[in-house]
Amino acid sequence: MPGPLIIRLTQGPMGDHLVKHGRVALIMRYGLDPGTRVRIWVEDHARWVDAVVKEKHRVSYEILSRLVEHSGYETLEEWVASIEKMHGGSLPGWVFVVEKVGSE
Numbered sequence: 387m388p389g390p391l392i393i394r395l396t397q398g399p400m401g402d403h404l405v406k407h408g409r410v411a412l413i414m415r416y417g418l419d420p421g422t423r424v425r426i427w428v429e430d431h432a433r434w435v436d437a438v439v440k441e442k443h444r445v446s447y448e449i450l451s452r453l454v455e456h457s458g459y460e461t462l463e464e465w466v467a468s469i470e471k472m473h474g475g476s477l478p479g480w481v482f483v484v485e486k487v488g489s490e
Contacts, residue, residue, distance in 0.1 A: 390423035390436065398468055401428035403458030404435055408486040411456040413469045417442050417480035424484055437484040445477050456483055 393412070395401035404410040405428055418424070422439040443449045451462055459465035469477055 390425040391418065393424050393426045394429065395426055396429045399458030401426070401430050401458075403456070404428060404437070404484070404486065405431050405433070407456075409440075409456055409483060410458060411453040411481055411483045413445060413450075413478050413481045415473070415478040415480070417444075418482050423487075426484070435486055436488050437486050439482050440485045441483040443481050445479055445481050449481055453481060453483065 395404070400410050400412065404426065418439045420439050420442055424437050424439065426435045426437055427433075428435055441453075443453075447462075450466065454462045454465055457465045459468065466477065
């Protein structure tokens with residue numbers, strides 16, 4: 387069985403949200419199927435978090451509005467602006483929700 391996909395959260399509130407609440411929504415260029423194991427480096431906390439993908443959706447404002455509570459951002463506008471800045475002015479195609487597995 388292959389190892390988990392490695393993801394780095396190097397800035398913004400998403401890593402903090404994952405550490406504090408055990409769940410975060412991420413927007414990426416590629417989709418990850420539910421059940422996919424991921425290992426996330428949360429730079430602000432200098433720790434690894436093992437997680438599993440719980441939901442996968444094509445990016446739309448309707449989906450982002452529903453998932454903003456899991457983003458770590460206060461508003462949809464802040465979340466979208468952050469992602470667009472990171473990805474050169476456009477939104478990547480996929481959003482997925484990951485949930486922490488195991489214990490600290």
